[in-house]
Structure formats: structure tokens, C-alpha cells
Amino acid sequence: xxxxxxxxxxxxxxxxxxxxxxxxxxxxxxxxxxxxxxxxxxxxxxxxxxxxxxxxxxxxxxxxxxxxxxxxxxxxxxxxxxxxxxxxxxxxxxxxxxxxxxxxxxxxxxxxxxxxxxxxxxxxxxxxxxxxxxxxxxxxxxxxxxxxxxxxxxxxxxxxxxxxxxxxxxxxxxxxxxxxxxxxxxxxxxxxxxxxxxxxxxxxxxxxxxxxxxxxxxxxxxxxxxxxxxxxxxxxxxxxxxxxxxxxxxxxxxxx
Amino acid sequence: xxxxxxxxxxxxxxxxxxxxxxxxxxxxxxxxxxxxxxxxxxxxxxxxxxxxxxxxxxxxxxxxxxxxxxxxxxxxxxxxxxxxxxxxxxxxxxxxxxxxxxxxxxxxxxxxxxxxxxxxxxxxxxxxxxxxxxxxxxxxxxxxxxxxxxxxxxxxxxxxxxxxxxxxxxxxxxxxxxxxxxxxxxxxxxxxxxxxxxxxxxxxxxxxxxxxxxxxxxxxxxxxxxxxxxxxxxxxxxxxxxxxxxxxxxxxxxxxxxxxxxxxxxxxxxxxxxxxxxxxxxxxxxxxxxxxxxxxxxxxxxxxxxxxxxxxxxxxxxxxxxxxxxxxxxxxxxxxxxxxxxxxxxxxxxxxxxxxxxxxxxxxxxxxxxxxxxxxxxxxxxxxxxxxxxxxxxxxxxxxxxxxxxxxxxxxxxxxxxxxxxxxxxxxxxxxxxxxxxxxxxxxxxxxxxxxxxxxxxxxxxxxxxxxxxxxxxxxxxxxxxxxxxxxxxxxxxxxxxxxxxxxxxxxxxxxxxxxxxxxxxxxxxxxx
Numbered sequence: 001x002x003x004x005x006x007x008x009x010x011x012x013x014x015x016x017x018x019x020x021x022x023x024x025x026x027x028x029x030x031x032x033x034x035x036x037x038x039x040x041x042x043x044x045x046x047x048x049x050x051x052x053x054x055x056x057x058x059x060x061x062x063x064x065x066x067x068x069x070x071x072x073x074x075x076x077x078x079x080x081x082x083x084x085x086x087x088x089x090x091x092x093x094x095x096x097x098x099x100x101x102x103x104x105x106x107x108x109x110x111x112x113x114x115x116x117x118x119x120x121x122x123x124x125x126x127x128x129x130x131x132x133x134x135x136x137x138x139x140x141x142x143x144x145x146x147x148x149x150x151x152x153x154x155x156x157x158x159x160x161x162x163x164x165x166x167x168x169x170x171x172x173x174x175x176x177x178x179x180x181x182x183x184x185x186x187x188x189x190x191x192x193x194x195x196x197x198x199x200x201x202x203x204x205x206x207x208x209x210x211x212x213x214x215x216x217x218x219x220x221x222x223x224x225x226x227x228x229x230x231x232x233x234x235x236x237x238x239x240x241x242x243x244x245x246x247x248x249x250x251x252x253x254x255x256x
Numbered sequence: 257x258x259x260x261x262x263x264x265x266x267x268x269x270x271x272x273x274x275x276x277x278x279x280x281x282x283x284x285x286x287x288x289x290x291x292x293x294x295x296x297x298x299x300x301x302x303x304x305x306x307x308x309x310x311x312x313x314x315x316x317x318x319x320x321x322x323x324x325x326x327x328x329x330x331x332x333x334x335x336x337x338x339x340x341x342x343x344x345x346x347x348x349x350x351x352x353x354x355x356x357x358x359x360x361x362x363x364x365x366x367x368x369x370x371x372x373x374x375x376x377x378x379x380x381x382x383x384x385x386x387x388x389x390x391x392x393x394x395x396x397x398x399x400x401x402x403x404x405x406x407x408x409x410x411x412x413x414x415x416x417x418x419x420x421x422x423x424x425x426x427x428x429x430x431x432x433x434x435x436x437x438x439x440x441x442x443x444x445x446x447x448x449x450x451x452x453x454x455x456x457x458x459x460x461x462x463x464x465x466x467x468x469x470x471x472x473x474x475x476x477x478x479x480x481x482x483x484x485x486x487x488x489x490x491x492x493x494x495x496x497x498x499x500x501x502x503x504x505x506x507x508x509x510x511x512x513x514x515x516x517x518x519x520x521x522x523x524x525x526x527x528x529x530x531x532x533x534x535x536x537x538x539x540x541x542x543x544x545x546x547x548x549x550x551x552x553x554x555x556x557x558x559x560x561x562x563x564x565x566x567x568x569x570x571x572x573x574x575x576x577x578x579x580x581x582x583x584x585x586x587x588x589x590x591x592x593x594x595x596x597x598x599x600x601x602x603x604x605x606x607x608x609x610x611x612x613x614x615x616x617x618x619x620x621x622x623x624x625x626x627x628x629x630x631x632x633x634x635x636x637x638x639x640x641x642x643x644x645x646x647x648x649x650x651x652x653x654x655x656x657x658x659x660x661x662x663x664x665x666x667x668x669x670x671x672x673x674x675x676x677x678x679x680x681x682x683x684x685x686x687x688x689x690x691x692x693x694x695x696x697x698x699x700x701x702x703x704x705x706x707x708x709x710x711x712x713x714x715x716x717x718x719x720x721x722x723x724x725x726x727x728x729x730x731x732x733x734x735x736x737x738x739x740x741x742x743x744x745x746x747x748x749x750x751x752x753x754x755x756x757x758x759x760x761x762x763x764x765x766x767x768x769x770x771x772x773x774x775x776x777x778x779x780x781x782x783x784x785x
Contacts, residue, residue, distance in 0.1 A: 004565075054512075085439070085440075088439070088440030089440065091440070092440060092441065092621070093444070093620065093621060093777075093779070094621065095620075095621050095643050095646060096620050096621070096645075096646065097643075097645060130496040164731075166679070166680065167729045168679070168731075168776040168777055169777075170624075170626060170627070171621060171623070171624045171641070171643070171779075172462045172626070172641060172643070175626065216380075227451065229328060230326060230327065230328060232326065232327065
């Protein structure tokens with residue numbers, strides 16, 4: 001059988017980050033399984049209830065900590081593969097003896113943004129439900145509309161383009177530390193701005209929470225692999241839809 | 257027999273190549289931009305800025321355009337900062353040439369007409385002059401010269417186009433065996449960085465950097481005394497969005513294409529990788545981006561092509577060859593470098609033959625400036641802070657002892673190459689060229705120290721790369737200059753155990769007081785291969 005040579009864009013992915021992500025997915029899957037047996041969270045598996053459920057099962061009163069931990073696992077699962085390019089650029093621009101330090105600071109700052117975004121994101125589904133009640137539409141319809149509108153907006157493409165930005169980093173001393181942290185924070189912010197509205201979907205559809213999240217992650221990863229493009233209103237509202245076609249086409253080409 | 261693309265400076269008297277080029281231009285320019293075989297649509301494939309074209313008088317504001325001028329698609333297709341730069345431009349030139357040939361044959365011209373090239377050969381000063389046939393506004397019979405455009409301002413803005421040998425060096429091309437480099441590395445390869453289809457990536461290859469960039473800017477330039485930040489004041493050749501309108505553009509790119517053919521003839525040396533001086537065999541490059549090189553045919557239809565389909569210029573679909581692809585200047589020899597570094601001549605030859613490639617190319621940061629550098633005035637100084645550990649490793653690597661020593665059973669490795677990378681170059685104008693000097697003696701006149709010249713840098717494409725929300729996200733351009741020889745000389749004089757290294761930027765074109773030309777960081781990398 002002919003070997004399928006992976007297209008260049010796929011080879012840009014980092015195996016280490018993919019494995020990290022996979023590990024976190026398995027962890028999420030395992031916990032979600034355990035959680036299903038708890039009636040408390042059956043209607044909605046948002047992370048706060050998940051944390052609460054955990055507290056109930058294990059008899060520990062640490063809802064907030066557990067919720068945060070699960071949230072971090074979820075963020076790592078979804079975003080780790082997206083960080084291949086910025087991390088490679090960070091390594092290239094760090095002195096060899098400082099590479100691990102740079103990476104650690106970047107990752108910590110990046111996660112911090114997502115931790116801060118967590119409570120806001122978790123509160124939105126409630127707000128959407130209230131809104132849905134007011135306008136007499138199903139909540140999921142409103143969530144889909146918000147996500148689709150954001151996907152089509154040029155503003156989102158601007159944010160996504162900034163995720164491709166090469167960092168301008170200092171090499172020495174505290175300036176280098178500061179720049180790595182700043183890079184992590186700004187990258188995290190653009191990343192959250194690009195992706196967060198899409199995350200409404202799994203949050204509003206608890207029955208399909210995990211599969212939807214996984215699907216979105218794959219789509220966002222494909223989108224991240226495509227080069228940046230000029231911002232304008234677009235109908236390409238499925239993230240990575242074009243990349244998927246290119247990928248398919250190039251695999252077909254390699255098989256000819 | 258393949259058609260022959262001829263050297264514009266070696267056309268015999270009474271040769272009709274340029275006459276027929278002019279005739280074809282007249283035909284194509286008479287067609288409306290809505291016709292994809294028109295001069296205007298062909299130029300827009302490289303790049304178009306609707307308002308700029310209207311301001312310059314090349315587009316009627318009332319015309320409904322067939323493609324969105326702001327979108328990347330059939331228009332705005334050109335590939336820069338990418339390993340697709342060379343194959344895309346070859347396919348583009350071939351499609352252009354086929355449309356011109358069709359027009360020429362229909363006018364009764366020769367069926368073997370081919371696009372000429374302008375070989376600005378640094379070893380032959382006469383060829384650096386701007387081709388005379390393009391320079392006059394009117395022909396002998398008083399009619400308008402189709403090869404002329406008014407927006408060519410040259411180096412000083414007065415319309416005098418002067419290219420110097422140092423603006424168009426080519427020897428650096430012959431000492432780079434790799435066609436492409438990976439995206440997580442500095443761009444040091446001949447043909448550019450592995451990217452997806454890219455209108456303006458951040459990783460141009462050596463050929464795209466020089467001589468490609470400086471020729472664009474030194475022909476285009478900026479109107480004397482005018483603000484280069486206003487696109488309308490710049491020459492057509494100086495900007496992506498207008499370059500294809502100027503008839504000289506096509507001769508310039510024919511020469512870039514010719515230099516690619518020349519590079520393929522460079523002989524592989526023993527320490528080079530197995531695919532040295534060869535085109536990539538990677539299917540990503542050969543077959544992708546599948547269906548995204550879209551070219552027009554003379555009959556107004558379009559077709560898609562790929563790098564694989566343009567590798568052999570004698571293939572019937574392309575059917576051309578160059579009059580001369582011999583290599584200008586000599587390929588520098590590794591043995592000579594080893595000899596300079598202190599290995600005795602006899603041993604140097606033997607050692608050069610026995611050197612092995614590094615098992616993996618590795619790139620390490622050695623030092624960088626602590627802030628961005630704003631280029632202004634007659635010269636700008638910057639100081640690169642060096643990391644003592646990394647510098648020590650570099651010094652050790654260059655020492656004779658390490659060159660001669662090898663692990664038992666292993667072949668010794670070639671000494672490191674050293675690069676000055678200008679990263680995150682952002683600019684409010686494309687029309688700028690500057691020279692970069694490294695380690696000049698204090699108070700020295702740069703022009704008197706060519707041995708300290710790291711190279712020439714152009715801002716071609718920098719304006720688009722500086723837009724924050726744009727495809728570059730405002731990260732700007734990256735240019736890489738090899739400074740191995742300068743660093744070798746410092747090493748030999750014992751000057752490498754320094755904490756800082758001086759870099760001087762000397763603009764060749766006037767930079768206006770309000771222009772913002774910034775080099776985000778100047779970095780020094782060592783690379784073992």
C-alpha cells in the first residue's frame with residue numbers, strides 16, 4: 001500500500017503537544033464517565049457542576065479548586081496543539097540555556113488568561129438562557145447565531161491573524177522573562193477572543209459536551225494550520241473548512 | 257527547439273525582441289481589466305490596490321472589477337516569503353509569456369519570441385545600467401514608447417536608475433545548498449521557508465531577498481522630495497500592488513527565474529546534504545497547494561498548475577531556455593575558509609573533503625539588540641549584546657583544534673555558519689534600501705570597508721507586512737544576512753570575546769523624517785549543518 005505522505009501543514013504540528021492534549025482528553029473522558037453516574041450533574045455538565053459533583057463523590061469540599069483544575073485540563077486538551085508555532089518561534093528566539101524557562105513562563109501566562117476567562121465563559125450560558133426566555137427562542141439557536149456571526153466577522157479574522165504573529169522578544173535577564181510572560185498573555189487573549197464564542201456551543205448542549213468540544217478542537221487546529229488572510233466578512237463559518245478541503249485534496253494528490 | 261530567453265544587454269543590433277514586446281504590450285494594454293488576458297489583469301494577479309491604481313491613472317474608477325481587489329484569489333496571488341516564490345513566479349511568467357506570444361504571432365511576429373531578461377551581473381558593471389530601450393518616453397518616430405512608464409524614480413528620486421554591484425550580489429546564492437528551510441528556523445535557504453500558500457510570508461529565501469528586493473526598490477524608488485509613506489509617490493516597481501504594470505518587472509523576474517536555473521547547476525560538495533542544489537522532492541512543494549496556482553490562457557480560460565509542472569523549462573508547456581545560465585562570480589570554497597581559520601593548506605583540502613554534515617541542522621541564538629532599531633538619517637548604529645556562553649561555544653567551534661578533532665570513528669564537522677537576522681522589520685513604506693555593516697572600526701567611512709558589509713536589505717513588501725490585522729499580523733519582514741566571513745575575521749583577531757557587536761545601517765535611499773522604518777530585533781545566530 002502506498003504510504004500517505006503527510007501534507008506540510010500537518011507536519012507543523014508538534015507530537016509532544018499532541019500527546020499532552022490527548023492525555024488531557026482522556027482525563028476529561030474518564031472524569032465525564034464518572035460524573036454521569038452522579039444525578040446531580042446529569043442535566044448540565046458544566047465545569048462548576050462537575051466540580052461540585054466531584055466534591056460530593058469524594059467528600060471533599062473543594063468545588064472551586066476542582067472546577068479550576070478541570071477547566072485547566074480542558075483548556076490544555078483543546079489548545080495545546082494550537083501552540084506548536086508560537087512555541088517553536090519562542091525556542092528559536094531564546095538563548096539555548098533559557099529555552100525551558102521561556103517556555104514555562106509563556107505557558108503559565110497563557111493559561112492564566114484562560115483561567116481568568118473561565119468564570120466569564122461559564123456565566124454566559126446562563127445569560128443566553130435568560131435572553132432566550134425573553135425573546136422566546138431556544139437558547140441553542142441564540143448560541144449558534146452568536147458563534148456563527150462571530151465566525152463570519154472580519155474582527156475575528158483580525159484576532160486570528162494576530163495568533164500568527166511572531167513574537168518580538170528580549171533575550172537577556174528580566175526583560176526576557178517579562179517578554180515571555182507578555183507573549184503568553186497577548187497570545188492567550190487573541191486566542192481566547194478567536195475561539196471563546198465557539199465554545200458556547202458545547203456549553204449549551206450538555207448532552208454532546210465532550211464530542212462537540214473534540215470536534216471543535218480539530219476544526220480550530222485545521223484553521224490554525226492555514227495561513228493568515230485579509231480580514232473581511234466571510235461565509236466560511238466552519239473553522240478550518242478550507243484547510244480540510246486542501247488536506248483532502250493533497251492526500252488525494254499524493255495517492256495518485 | 258525551445259525558445260530562447262535572451263539577455264537584454266546582449267541583443268544584436270536590429271534585433272526585434274523588444275520591438276515585439278512593445279507591440280504585445282500595446283495590444284494587451286488596449287484590453288479592459290475585465291479581460292483576464294489584459295495587461296491590467298495580468299499585473300493585478302501579482303497585486304492590486306484599487307485606490308492606488310485609480311490615483312495613478314491605471315484604473316477607471318467607474319469600472320466594475322471582475323474580482324474583489326481586496327481578496328486573495330485570482331488577483332493578489334503572488335507568492336512572497338515562501339518556498340513557493342520561485343515556482344509561482346515561473347508559472348506566472350510563463351502564462352504571461354504565452355499570452356504575449358499569442359498576441360505577437362497574431363500581429364505577424366515570430367513564433368519563437370521569448371521574454372528577454374535583465375541580467376544585472378555584479379561582475380559586469382555595464383549590465384547594471386537600466387536597459388536603454390525602456391528609458392525613453394518616446395520612440396524615434398515620435399510615438400509613445402510602450403516599454404516606458406513614468407513612475408520609475410530610481411535611487412535618489414530623480415529618475416536616474418543606478419544599481420551598484422553591492423546591491424545585486426549573487427555569490428551568497430552559490431554557497432547555500434538547501435532549497436528550503438523549516439518554518440521554525442531562520443530563513444537561510446535559497447528558495448524560502450516551507451509555508452502554506454502565502455501572499456506574503458515571513459520567510460523569504462536568499463534569492464528573494466537579494467538581488468530580487470533591491471532591484472524592485474532601486475528601480476521604483478520615490479519621487480524626489482515626496483513622502484515615501486504615501487504609496488502614490490513611489491515607483492511602480494517598489495510595491496507588490498503595482499510592480500506588474502511596469503514592463504521591466506517581467507525582465508527582472510525572468511532574471512530571478514534564470515538565477516534559479518543557475519543555482520541548479522552548482523556542484524554539490526562532499527559535506528553538502530544529498531539533495532544539495534536540487535529542487536525539493538517533497539510532494540508538499542511539488543503538488544501543493546493543489547489547485548491554487550491559477551493562470552490564464554491566451555484564449556481567456558484559466559488552468560491550475562503546480563511546482564512539479566514548471567520544473568523543466570524545456571517542457572512543451574513552457575518551452576523556453578536561457579541564453580546563459582553560467583554562474584557569475586566564483587563559488588567560495590570551504591577549504592579556503594578552513595585555511596583562513598588556520599588549518600594548513602594541504603590539510604585544509606583533505607579536511608574539506610572529509611567533513612560530514614551535521615546529523616541535524618541546529619540553530620542557536622548568540623545575541624541580540626535589547627530594543628528595536630529605528631532607521632533614520634544618514635546612518636543608524638545598533639549594538640548587539642552577545643551571550644557569553646553562546647559566544648564561547650562559537651569561538652570553540654571555529655578554533656583549529658575543534659576543526660581537526662573528531663570523535664573516534666566520526667568525521668569532523670564543518671565550522672558553524674553565522675547569520676545576522678533582521679527580524680520584525682516594519683515600515684510605513686516599501687521604497688527603502690539600506691546597507692548593513694558589522695564591526696566597523698570607530699569613526700570609519702562604511703564605504704571604505706566592504707569587508708565589513710554584511711549585505712543589503714530592501715523594504716519591498718514591508719508595508720503590507722506591517723499591518724497589524726493583516727495576514728502578517730504586523731509582524732513585518734525577516735531578512736537574513738550571512739556574516740560568517742566577518743565573524744571568522746573577528747575570531748582570528750581575537751575580537752570575538754566581546755560583549756557587544758556593533759551594527760550600522762546605512763540607507764541607500766532617502767528616508768523621510770516621518771517614515772517609521774523599524775527593525776524589531778537584530779539577532780545573531782550560529783548554525784551547524
